Amino acid sequence: MAVSQPSRSRDLDKLLLRPGHLVGPTFEPGPELREGMKEIVKVLVVGAGGLGCEVLKDLALTGFRNLDVIDMDRIEVTNLNRQFLFRLEDVGKPKAEVAAKRVMERVNGVNITPHFCRIEDKPDIFYSDFGIIVLGLDSIEARSYINKVACGFLEYDSDDNPRQETVIPMVDGGTEGFKGHARIIIPGTTPCFECTIWLFPPQVKFPLCTLAETPRNAAHCIEYAHLIKWNEVHGRKSFDPDNPEDMQWVYLEAVQRAELFGIPGVTYSLTQGVVKNIIPAIASTNAIISAACALETLKIISGCSKPLSNYLTYNGVEGLHIKVTEFVKDADCLVCGPGVLIELEKSVTLKKFIDQLEDHPRLLLTRVSVSYGRKKLYMQAPPELEKDTRSNLDIPLFDLMNRVSRDTINVNGMACKGDKKQSCMRILRIAFKGVDGIADIDMAGGA
Structure with missing residues (x-):
């Protein structure tokens, strides 16, 4: 006797088709909610790297059918160990386009529109078209930009309460090695990115005298080539960290510098990491944080459960450690406040x-x-x-x-x-x- 296979949406149906005790105030279970998620809600994924690939896949499997993804990078060989949507034959192709193609090949019915460009290249009105924005970024500047665009649509009524029709929620994920975070940003209600900018430590900077006179490690040699030698040789031509030729030039100069002082350890991968402030990513961390981001996206859109309140940290260095912290909105914030x-x-x-x-x-x-x-x-x-x-x-x-x-x-x-x-x-x-x-x-x- 043949045994029927369980539906792929079985667990999702338990959340969306039944009432519960932890649901949001606007939750109305039923097939209409499930179909509305598929047909009406548009989700924007910003970033198609290690975390972005996982997020795109998880959102598609969670039931969202109208997705957009934006990323300015092309696939490199070093991406392949953790960005599972890419293959060797994809090297050199735009990440957004390949990621969208691969997910649509594996998940029936999903429609993903890729955008191969910088986030600043899109007009603000582009971002207003989405019901929620999910961030899989690796820089503070990019997060800050999207946060300011989304908060720019926020309007307050005469009692300083946010007008709900102007709110575009954001779910932000980030990973650094075995550590990661997931957070939700509801403009006007929860802290926005600018409210908690103090969470990010200052960037490590090396004294120029150390770089020029007494380098002690490989990073010093790389920063010397990047910050000092580049300007000496190229004058006013600005360094482009996303240009392979520029990066290769810095790498070769750093190798020569390291040989001069007898310093080992300069590699092309390390050069990229130092110049672009990249911390090695781990696939399992990306998967865990992506799952948290996808779940929060589902909860915010459907109301099937109360959302995270409002910042989750994960640490897998020694065992498994997850903690949720509730940060408070800055009443005087110049980005998300009444003004x-x-x-x-x-x-x-x-x-x-x-x-x-x-x-x-x-x-x-x-x-x-x-x-x-x-x-x-x-x-x-x-x-x-x-x-x-x-x-x-x-x-x-x-x-x-x-x-x-x-x-x-x-x-x-x-x-x-x-x-x-x-x-x-x-x-x-x-x-x-x-x-x-x-x-x-x-x-x-x-x-």
């Missing part, structure tokens, strides 16, 4: 408003551009737009805002952080003296 309140006279021109932003003690912005709704009020670049919008600088901001039926202004600029300028996205609240109501201003930009 800095600025009071203006109705007569203040757009130019004077921009000058105030540059002098504001909490903002300290430079090269500010302003758009309101779909209308560009003033743009620093490109030159054609600057010329077209220059005439608005002498018009009162109040008049410009009244010409567009919208309450949100986008302000782009560069903010100083320490000794360098970084991308910024800020929310301001504008109150005009003698006028009831407050207008929200979203500030976004890049260095």
